[in-house]
Amino acid sequence: MPLYLREVSLRRETVSNWDVYPYNIPAIRHLEELRFRSHVVFFVGENGSGKSTLLEAIAYQCGFSTAGGGRSNMLRVDAAESALGEAVRLSWLPKVTEGFFLRAETFYHFASYLDELAREPFGGGRWVYEAYGGRSLHERSHGEAFLALFTHRFGRRGLYLLDEPEAALSPARQLAFLRVIHDLGPTAQWIIATHSPIILGYPGAQIFSFDESPPAEVRYEDTPHYQITRQFLQHRERVLAELFQPDEAL
Template sequence: MIIQSVGLRNLPETEAFPFNLDLIKNLETIKFSSNVTFLVGENGSGKSTLLEAIAYASRVPTAGGISIEDDPLMEAARSLGNMLSIRYQDRTSAGFFTRAEDFIGFVKNILRNLAEIDTEMQEIKDTWNGGDLNLALKPFLGERKAITDRYSENLDAMSHGEGFLKFFMARITGKGLYLIDEPEAALSPQRQLSLISLILEKVKTVDAQFIIATHSPLIMAIPNANILEIKEGKISPIAYKDTEHYKLTRSFLDNPEVFLREL
């Protein structure tokens, strides 16, 4: 693994967010015992804030969106990240942090790059006076091909889920720290299974480490994953079948009529 543990160096004397969260006030050292760790809990419990702070403190790049250092909405993550103490087993800057909404920014950046390449090639064609035009265009064509081979030229034309999965397949390539916030927001159940397959492959073949905040009982079913539940301001390990996500989903699927009558 890359990260062995995360703790809080000291707690500032302030009630400003995120230090007013019970999770942060009660935070003790979190030990990572698996290459796949899930942070689970209700919205507002602090799981996304903690994940963002780990991303900032570990200095992994942001995939697709504005960097945590520059994003004005990430001030809380920066404040908390500066207070975290991370113990590394094999420190690396490889990997990334991403949220489902970052995919839109990622697509825009890819399309912008392709448009700039196309514009430069057109300008060369319009002003070419002689010689081998193909030779002049070769570097641009090579760069364009590298982008489309990796991400697809029609990434924006794909469904959100298909493109998001292709994004993961293109970016999760080697050993690194991958911090992902609620990937299920953009993935159908079938594509969640495809993501599980990709994660299992990368853990086995390149020893990648994943820390994922999720509500999905499908994704958190990954074998041998460590599930950390945030509840009543504390974070503690929990078995998969003891999570509310699993119990509620199973109860609903076993007898949806009972639930729907209560609505």
């Protein structure tokens, strides 16, 4: 199976202060290298565990817009610069330049950026939307816009970095997204930061937990996402009864 990005490592010699962000995040502080053996890789962990920070640094090293987009997008958003980008090293075989970085939190700005391009008198026009289903992403629901991006913009040969794509996707659309991954085949490589137990269930995927320090590979069934969801669905009444118990008096 062809893989493009084989390894991500931290250039520890470039770090001068381990007590400042993002190097004070345990998973980043102790990161040596992550080696990929599947064309679908998931980063999981609690909020603040460093998974999105590393994903953004990979996008930076790929030359993708860290505000969201590919190498040709010039979108700029406040607080979208990578704090870790200069300190990571990517190992390729072979290197690809096609790909995309999706940041769910800045997707609205990306859709607006495309609309601005379409309105430009020179070099603009409706052709801007051809790679996104033929019309503005703002003319669709949030979930429909995400799926239009996945279906029309993503191609077989490329690296696709997605930060919490489930943010706009219903459970049914999360399953539709898994079908997109399947249909694009193994020549499309994916690295996805997610909290979704549905998306995490993609067969044969490699899962790295950023709750470990350094990040460690885990089985799907050992992720809290799977275990908590399974416990809730099988024993909803008991879980909620325990959750809503009054706090013990101090």
